Amino acid sequence: MATQHDAAAPPAKEGGAAPARPPAEPTEAELRRRARLSRRWQRDLKWSPYGFISPFFLLFVAFGLFPLVYTAWASLHTVELTAPTDMQWTGLHNYTRIFDDDFFWNAARNTLTIGIISTVPQLAMAMGLAHILNYKLRASTFYRVVMLAPYATSIAAASLVFVLLFGRDYGMINWALHHVGVGKIDWQNDKWPSQIAVSSIIIWRWTGYNALIYLAAMQAIPQDLYESAALDGANRWRQFIHVTLPQLRPTILFTCVVSTIGASQVFGEPLIFDANKAASGGAEHQFQTLGLYLYEQGWVNQHLGRASAIAWTMFLILIVIGIVNYVISRRLRASS
Amino acid sequence: MTTTLTTPADAAPPEAKRVRRPKAARAGGQMHAGPIAYTILVLFSIGSLFPLVWTAIAASRTNNRLAQTPPPFWFGGNLFHNLDVAWNDANLGKAFVNTTIVAGISSLTVVFLSTIAGFAFAKLRFRGRNILMLMVIGTMMVPPQLSIIPLYMMVAKLNWADQLQAVIFPSLVSAFGVFFMRQYLLQALPDEIIEAARVDGASSWRVVWHVVFPAARPAMAVLGMLMFVQSWNDFLWPFLVLTQNGNPTVQVALAGLGRGYTPDQSLIMGGALLGTLPLLLVFAIFGKQIVGGIMQGAVKG
Numbered sequence: 001m002a003t004q005h006d007a008a009a010p011p012a013k014e015g016g017a018a019p020a021r022p023p024a025e026p027t028e029a030e031l032r033r034r035a036r037l038s039r040r041w042q043r044d045l046k047w048s049p050y051g052f053i054s055p056f057f058l059l060f061v062a063f064g065l066f067p068l069v070y071t072a073w074a075s076l077h078t079v080e081l082t083a084p085t086d087m088q089w090t091g092l093h094n095y096t097r098i099f100d101d102d103f104f105w106n107a108a109r110n111t112l113t114i115g116i117i118s119t120v121p122q123l124a125m126a127m128g129l130a131h132i133l134n135y136k137l138r139a140s141t142f143y144r145v146v147m148l149a150p151y152a153t154s155i156a157a158a159s160l161v162f163v164l165l166f167g168r169d170y171g172m173i174n175w176a177l178h179h180v181g182v183g184k185i186d187w188q189n190d191k192w193p194s195q196i197a198v199s200s201i202i203i204w205r206w207t208g209y210n211a212l213i214y215l216a217a218m219q220a221i222p223q224d225l226y227e228s229a230a231l232d233g234a235n236r237w238r239q240f241i242h243v244t245l246p247q248l249r250p251t252i253l254f255t256c257v258v259s260t261i262g263a264s265q266v267f268g269e270p271l272i273f274d275a276n277k278a279a280s281g282g283a284e285h286q287f288q289t290l291g292l293y294l295y296e297q298g299w300v301n302q303h304l305g306r307a308s309a310i311a312w313t314m315f316l317i318l319i320v321i322g323i324v325n326y327v328i329s330r331r332l333r334a335s336s
Numbered sequence: 337m338t339t340t341l342t343t344p345a346d347a348a349p350p351e352a353k354r355v356r357r358p359k360a361a362r363a364g365g366q367m368h369a370g371p372i373a374y375t376i377l378v379l380f381s382i383g384s385l386f387p388l389v390w391t392a393i394a395a396s397r398t399n400n401r402l403a404q405t406p407p408p409f410w411f412g413g414n415l416f417h418n419l420d421v422a423w424n425d426a427n428l429g430k431a432f433v434n435t436t437i438v439a440g441i442s443s444l445t446v447v448f449l450s451t452i453a454g455f456a457f458a459k460l461r462f463r464g465r466n467i468l469m470l471m472v473i474g475t476m477m478v479p480p481q482l483s484i485i486p487l488y489m490m491v492a493k494l495n496w497a498d499q500l501q502a503v504i505f506p507s508l509v510s511a512f513g514v515f516f517m518r519q520y521l522l523q524a525l526p527d528e529i530i531e532a533a534r535v536d537g538a539s540s541w542r543v544v545w546h547v548v549f550p551a552a553r554p555a556m557a558v559l560g561m562l563m564f565v566q567s568w569n570d571f572l573w574p575f576l577v578l579t580q581n582g583n584p585t586v587q588v589a590l591a592g593l594g595r596g597y598t599p600d601q602s603l604i605m606g607g608a609l610l611g612t613l614p615l616l617l618v619f620a621i622f623g624k625q626i627v628g629g630i631m632q633g634a635v636k637g
Contacts, residue, residue: 048540049462067483135369145623156590216631
């Protein structure tokens with residue numbers, strides 16, 4: 001106990017750091033000082049967390065939450081781009097107006113198809129790549145950095161290059177296809193080719209990024225799961241199916257959600273891929289996405305209220321997709 | 337001892353009766369890659385780099401050469417002329433300065449605000465913490481298109497059209513940043529260190545300055561780079577509030593390059609090359625750290 005230590009302690013040298021003074025009775029002023037410090041201490045403990053999050057939340061409310069709500073409000077009004085402060089109540093008219101517009105449904109269909117043909121191959125390839133990158137490799141960092149290079153390329157630059165590569169008469173891709181006996185494909189003006197071309201920009205930019213996310217999750221899987229699966233006689237393929245994929249389920253869900261959100265707002269790629277740089281998404285709206293349709297309604301036709309209604313419709317669709325995703329993942333978890 | 341219970345196989349010396357594990361088991365998850373794996377990787381690397389290399393090739397040619405078959409596969413002699421014209425045509429000098437300012441300010445602010453907020457969410461207890469964190473995570477899922485219309489109205493009302501602050505202000509916060517820093521600090525900052533600083537009488541701000549910032553430095557660097565890349569490449573919002581000719585960012589200037597009746601493709605490629613090079617340089621230098629950061633941010637705990 002303490003007394004023993006006291007006995008064993010060497011005597012404090014003169015002028016040393018050890019307390020030389022006997023503990024005097026604290027004066028009244030000293031007591032007040034301590035109480036004040038303690039109160040300040042308590043206040044600090046209680047309020048500093050709010051101090052740390054408040055700058056973020058102030059900006060967050062101003063530029064994130066408030067606009068979210070205000071868009072809903074604006075979607076119930078007629079608002080023109082030329083006079084954005086002049087709002088007239090129209091109820092749900094903007095919504096009925098866009099639902100009656102064939103171009104809205106066209107854009108919704110295009111967004112869905114471009115979303116599918118860009119997301120599904122992208123995530124499948126990313127999974128395969130991650131699996132390979134998870135092997136013992138020479139120069140593994142090199143491959144990872146190279147695969148991430150497209151992510152550093154902007155939408156604008158990537159789209160400009162792909163416009164050239166997909167050129168009908170002199171493009172590299174048609175030239176290569178010609179050598180395997182495929183005739184000229186009009187990548188900009190035909191419906192499916194143009195959608196595939198736009199999707200390929202997205203696939204090119206994001207596959208490596210998603211591969212890295214899958215790889216990170218794969219490396220977190222405990223090795224002994226593979227060992228025991230192998231001892232049970234599972235070959236590599238069955239290990240992948242029965243160990244890797246189930247362990248990656250949360251990550252796969254995460255990338256699906258993020259890719260779905262990304263696909264719902266595709267804008268720059270089809271805008272720049274269009275030879276006329278117009279918001280119509282090709283002469284016959286063949287690759288106009290909802291993002292482009294929103295821009296066209298709001299900034300070309302100058303109906304901000306209508307654009308707000310499109311934005312909220314997109315949001316509601318995403319919420320529905322999110323709920324479906326959630327239900328499916330719960331089902332999957334329950335069944336396994 | 338349990339000698340009586342051991343089976344003969346267990347009792348035998350390991351050399352004599354080594355358990356022959358299946359091939360796949362010896363490999364486990366960490367197998368050496370075979371030639372097929374390397375082939376696939378090399379093909380994907382070529383696919384990743386080819387459009388970038390070809391941008392440089394196309395930028396070194398003339399417009400006439402690009403309108404011929406077969407397309408050029410090697411560099412020509414027109415590179416510097418194209419870069420020079422693209423630089424002036426697209427107002428790229430100003431665009432670079434603008435983009436650097438925007439990306440610099442927004443990434444520094446995001447890193448600072450995310451670190452202190454992430455620290456509070458990871459390590460401090462306060463009323464409403466969980467619900468506020470849920471809000472942050474929830475809004476990571478909200479598409480930015482939902483906020484551009486009111487933001488545009490705000491910009492119009494404040495007379496900020498064509499001015500950089502219109503781009504900077506909405507990008508000062510990132511819900512992802514807060515989430516990222518919170519995840520990092522949960523693991524990287526032991527509670528004991530904070531306790532110790534507290535016992536020594538440090539106020540909360542001193543804890544942040546002397547304990548949290550040093551501990552968070554690697555994650556702050558990675559988040560800063562990710563935010564810089566994102567901000568540099570941001571397209572939709574700058575495109576809406578900045579005009580192409582007056583005060584563009586690099587992306588807005590690039591989008592404007594292809595306009596006109598007979599666009600000169602080699603010039604456009606020159607512009608695309610110039611707009612991409614700075615970030616590719618950043619990647620060439622910090623690629624390893626960025627890769628590590630993305631992989632770190634991907635694992636959620």
